[in-house]
Amino acid sequence: MADGAKVAGGLMVFVALACAPIWLVLARRSTASQPEIELPVGQKRCVESAEFMRQRHAALLVDWRDAVVREGLNRYVASDGREFRISLTGTCLGCHTQASAFCDRCHAYIGVSPECWSCHVRPSENP
Amino acid sequence: MDVPGLCLFFGVIVPSLAVVSFFGGFAWKAIGWARSPVPFHIPITCGQQRSLPWIRSNRLDNPHTPMGAALRVALAVLLFRPLLRNTMTEIYAGPKLTYAPSRWLWLFAVMFHWSMLVIVLRHLRLFVEPVPAWVLTLQRFDRFFEVGHPVIHASTVLFVLGLGLLLLRRLSSPQLRYISILNDYFPLFLLLGIGATGTLLRHYSNSDAAAIKEFVMGLVTLSPLAVSGIPALFYVHLFLVSVLLAYFPWSKLMHMPGVLMSPTLNLANNSRAVRHVNPWNPPVGVHSYAEYEDEFRGRMIEAGLPVDKL
Numbered sequence: 539m540a541d542g543a544k545v546a547g548g549l550m551v552f553v554a555l556a557c558a559p560i561w562l563v564l565a566r567r568s569t570a571s572q573p574e575i576e577l578p579v580g581q582k583r584c585v586e587s588a589e590f591m592r593q594r595h596a597a598l599l600v601d602w603r604d605a606v607v608r609e610g611l612n613r614y615v616a617s618d619g620r621e622f623r624i625s626l627t628g629t630c631l632g633c634h635t636q637a638s639a640f641c642d643r644c645h646a647y648i649g650v651s652p653e654c655w656s657c658h659v660r661p662s663e664n665p
Numbered sequence: 666m667d668v669p670g671l672c673l674f675f676g677v678i679v680p681s682l683a684v685v686s687f688f689g690g691f692a693w694k695a696i697g698w699a700r701s702p703v704p705f706h707i708p709i710t711c712g713q714q715r716s717l718p719w720i721r722s723n724r725l726d727n728p729h730t731p732m733g734a735a736l737r738v739a740l741a742v743l744l745f746r747p748l749l750r751n752t753m754t755e756i757y758a759g760p761k762l763t764y765a766p767s768r769w770l771w772l773f774a775v776m777f778h779w780s781m782l783v784i785v786l787r788h789l790r791l792f793v794e795p796v797p798a799w800v801l802t803l804q805r806f807d808r809f810f811e812v813g814h815p816v817i818h819a820s821t822v823l824f825v826l827g828l829g830l831l832l833l834r835r836l837s838s839p840q841l842r843y844i845s846i847l848n849d850y851f852p853l854f855l856l857l858g859i860g861a862t863g864t865l866l867r868h869y870s871n872s873d874a875a876a877i878k879e880f881v882m883g884l885v886t887l888s889p890l891a892v893s894g895i896p897a898l899f900y901v902h903l904f905l906v907s908v909l910l911a912y913f914p915w916s917k918l919m920h921m922p923g924v925l926m927s928p929t930l931n932l933a934n935n936s937r938a939v940r941h942v943n944p945w946n947p948p949v950g951v952h953s954y955a956e957y958e959d960e961f962r963g964r965m966i967e968a969g970l971p972v973d974k975l
Contacts, residue, residue: 541699542699542700542753545695545696545698545699545926546696546699547693548695548697548922548925549691549692552691552922553692555687556688557790558693558770558793558795559789560886560887562793562881562884563794563885563886566794568794569877569882569886570794570878570885570886571879571882572875572876573875589894592873592875592876592894593871593872593894594871596814596815597871598921600814619761644875646795646796647794647875647878648790648791648796648874648875648878648911649790649796649800649801649804650677650815650874651801651908653811
């Protein structure tokens with residue numbers, strides 16, 4: 539049929555576009571594995587276990603916000619019994635001193651941009 | 666490739682087979698349709714046909730140029746114009762018969778399809794590294810309302826709502842329920858399942874998104890790897906998406922390429938100006954007037970008949 543060329547062309551464009559991620563990764567020759575994050579020197583354990591923090595840090599921070607802002611509670615007892623002051627700036631950023639070396643790497647990797655720094659001061663190398 | 670059993674099955678084998686079914690079936694169907702002859706010139710005409718210069722023709726609903734036809738297809742694809750012609754027929758006491766436009770199908774379809782497009786494009790953040798800037802921009806618009814944590818995307822709400830309303834519409838109208846079969850319900854429930862598992866993954870599973878992206882990038886680079894920290898729900902989501910991909914070419918969902926290939930939509934209504942040849946017509950021996958005159962010119966002149974060429 540006369541439309542054969544159009545259909546073949548359309549199919550090729552469709553397949554090329556749908557497989558774009560494969561071509562992009564081939565062109566960039568990257569393995570695209572998870573980014574390395576710089577952990578605080580001299581610290582063994584975060585507020586909770588590393589696995590817990592990887593999966594639930596966002597939920598934990600929201601719980602902390604609710605606790606301190608809405609309920610006026612500023613003590614957090616971790617699962618291993620240690621107590622922490624609920625404070626992003628004081629507790630979290632006390633160890634994680636550079637957002638660009640820690641937070642930003644995974645956040646950029648998965649394309650999220652939490653609104654932390656619209657209120658809190660962003661810890662950076664150029665204060 | 667060191668991926669343990671179930672992970673390998675649900676994370677690598679099933680998605681790979683699904684992708685093969687999707688592209689293979691898609692090409693198979695589209696090529697089959699391209700090879701089908703179109704014996705008649707059958708554009709839908711919903712307006713004044715082009716005729717005499719002083720009669721205004723409807724260039725969009727009765728296009729007479731390929732460009733007009735292309736515009737009509739584009740508007741059907743982007744704005745779903747044909748669904749606006751949906752008519753509802755009802756009998757009231759009296760008995761009184763009424764016909765009225767019913768635009769619900771159009772509204773629910775627009776909600777569902779456009780939000781699905783946004784959702785698919787948003788997922789590129791898990792398939793491309795680094796994440797393209799335009800995906801982040803799209804995401805920012807989708808998170809405009811900044812409700813909830815993680816922020817609820819407007820497209821998530823519209824997707825589930827649109828599908829739910831399409832299902833409700835199908836169930837609530839007796840006429841529509843009568844003509845609905847498994848092939849109508851299955852994609853609706855499947856897409857609702859995909860939407861539900863996706864929403865749960867984002868909002869309730871506390872999953873490690875970086876681990877999920879690493880796993881997905883393993884698939885994209887065609888070198889699957891085992892990544893720890895991925896919840897079982899992710900594999901449920903992936904399995905349902907695989908089912909959708911595998912099912913797509915063999916179902917009514919093929920209206921996606923089909924709308925572009927409908928002769929009722931993509932032909933210009935120029936059948937009076939351009940001859941449409943039925944491809945399966947046998948060759949017909951014709952004897953044109955010029956040939957006729959060449960053959961009988963001498964006798965025509967003798968008989969006093971007018972001739973074009975002396």
